[in-house]
Amino acid sequence: MRFLPLSENNRRDMLEKIGVSSIDDLYVDVPKAARRDGLVDLPTHASEMQVERHFNKLASQNTQAGSVPFFVGGGAYRHHVPALVDHLIQRGEFLTSYTPYQPEITQGTLQYLYEFQTQVANITGMDVANASLYDGSTGCGEAVLMARRVTRRKKAILSGNLHGQYQDTVKTLTRFTEDEIQILPANPAKPEADIEALKAAIDDQTSCVVVQNPNFFGHLVDLTDLAEVCHAKKALLVVVVTEVMSLGAVKSPGAMGADIVVGEGQSIGNGLNFGGPYLGLFATNQKYVRQMPGRLCGETVDANGERGYVLTLSTREQHIRREKATSNICTNSGLCSLAFTIHMSLLGQVGLKKLAMLNHKKTVQLKSALEAAGLKVLNTAFFNEITVDLGKSAADVVDRLAAKDILAGVPASRLNPKDSTLKNLLVMAATECASDEDIEAVVSALKGEV
């Protein structure tokens, strides 16, 4: 067994030191009825080669995103990640370290978390960001809970153009709390009408309005007016960004008046990984910092006066406050935030803007090609994602194209099957990875279907 350093002789010597004759003597506190003598019914150990063979076989039963024309988005995006990112996050000093509870010997982790918090605060246009949450969807739930703590009001209003699984996650997280969640109907064709409906729904019980930008259907909407209406009624505006790459090209949520920004940070530094692990970004204004969930890293000095970093404001957290904590979260997305920080350091504002504009250009190109082929695109203002009305079941079309090795996008019904008005809608994302040939292939295949 290649992972276990103790030899039989070691084990014997150690048992002797302990003063027992067999390992079973150390399990005497286990009730007899629950002690198992034999092995559980599972295969015995395997060599590296055997394991690799098995995984390669499983991999062959998937369609790899990068091997086909690929336009799937909907909250997870395929971007090119520089080789250096994966190299650096695999350094054992980062990979195999724990949460930095001993700051003298974890300054590496703490300094990058401080850099990460600064990068996230700057791109979202907010005062402060935490050291990450699990992902965007759970962060969205945390934002709703935080808005209740800040406003002492219970009703959160969710835009119908918010990612369906984010809606479901928020509903679940608040199912047994005092929060009331009101979700407006989806409005894929008229994003401004969604904003007007949100404004009309705000009342003096509203804790927050949760709106996604660009929204699930790809529309960009200026939220400045909505923020003003929220603030006039003393409610918070929570802005969800599932495609963080958009912040390189689009006015920040902070500049539009957001009070809390929740982001899915996967697009920077992190691969698709079939949905996880991803990276929850969470930013807010200075005045709400003590109501934030999750870990925070702050600057301080050591006994010699040298600058260093520590986890701070932990009196908000479960290991101190227990049932009165701001959240039950403990683990975050440390290594994913490192990947984000490295990729963002490579990009800088110059690279982020350039990459974001390249994404936008590919999507402008996709939209033109779709329209030239006679397909109906619903978007006028967008970043790298658009919605096409196919006039027939989008799920069926996507399945037929998948059989031809083209992954055309996300049928809107996949996330919200109960809303029949979404049945024919296909949400398509074009990132820098989409080539001219890919665009041509998907457009001509779609044209052949409708």
Place this chain on the structure above:
Amino acid sequence: MLREGRPTTPEAIANDAGGIETFSGNRGLRIHEPLIFENGSYNRTGVDMEDAGAFETSLGGMDREESDINLPGYSEPETMRHFTRLSRKNYAIDMGFYPLGSCTMKHNPRLNEKMARVPGLSDVHPLQPLSTVQGSLKVMDELSHWLKTLTGMPAVALSPKAGAHGELCGVMAIRAAHEAKGDPRKYILVPESAHGTNPATAALCGYKVKAIPANDEGRVDLEALKAELDETVAGIMLTNPNTCGLFERDIIEIAEAVHAIGAYFYCDGANFNAIVGRVRPGDLGIDCMHINLHKTFSTPHGGGGPGSGPVVFSDRLADYVPVPDLVMLDDNSLSLKEHVEDGDANFGRMTAFHGQMGMYLRALSYMMSHGSDGLRQVAEDAVLSANYLQASLEDVMTRAFDGPCMHECLFSDKFLKDTGVETLDFAKAMIDEGYHPMTMYFPLVVHGAMLIEPTETESKHELDNFINSMRGLASAAKAGELDRFKGAPYYAPLRRLDETAAARNPVLKWQAAEAAE
């Protein structure tokens, strides 16, 4: 001292070189590294890419100026050096012994990293048509099978993102089950020794927490527990082996008493490493338990995450497992139930998509590598090593409780009484000895607690070196060598950090000097 970037004004640093100060401020391999905001360039990018050029944009007039993004960049070599230098300021399991109790800092096999990066498994989108991701669904199915078999439980929810998220999933299922019977009930019982996440989770599910005291053997006080059990109690959250490193001897009786009043038994599975392959939680009467894949099944801790916290369920709760749920179709292909249908018992969705797939891959690779025989040996060696440490230190440190421990051993600070040395000082002195300190001041039921978890991946040689250092420190404390402890650490990249100042005046992001003022 930091000479680049925002200057600091350290006092003279005692060092081994007779007080020689270097001109750079560095000391050999200990190289200071400024923040990227201090030595990066706002005009540079380290990524080459196609230039979009001029085109007609459709951003709805919401264009963002480059300077508004406010992020400096590095070239590739600068990035490499920046993060490599930062990495060298970290302690890690790859570098040395990391006996952090309750955290299971074991070796992370690199095959698992390689398997998580097989392109056909990593470069896959969660919303691809299910026909194109049968391999990934099989990974989930196989992982489910391993977890269910190892725990003796019939159902599993893979999607929770970490231990605390798994706890939430389990207690939500408990609440949903009670609500289905018409009464959610009011209380969750949580032992005093529990992880802080337990009471925080109960509160998120709308329950009030009643603390159950420990007896003088470090276990749940059965009589006190029974006295609290009535039909207002929804369930109990119990860690087993518990946070004192002990197996709850009365666990079956506890389960029976909890079930007798129609309540449910949640087990915090953080310490599953002690019993994997030897004891199945399902045989103990447990109704649901989360498993930290990042502990028992060795997915790397990554400086604080990502984790993964699948939850296994008994028959009593199996109907309440949240979506997504794997479904085997008639043609033997796999599907995912992604939505709650009318009339379903399950309580909803914990997260977007399907959970921590990258962690599933690593954990499955780990399980297959070890197999049923290796996993059982894992538990045995972990327990053996902890007992060996306990037996080798008990004459110089103060054991908290009698009898064999499980995978971790617990000491109180009684042996430091009247020395002037506190648990924190002792821990910082361990840093100078080349170790990551044990968990300190937890569990709360033991004064000045020191919780040591060696795991199964340490050699006897490493354990013996550690024992020698700990014995040396215990003697030094008793001999009154206060400086060794109060000033520690001396040999870490930084001396002791001022956490109080950090909290009093939180500085949570870098700002240019003029903006910061």
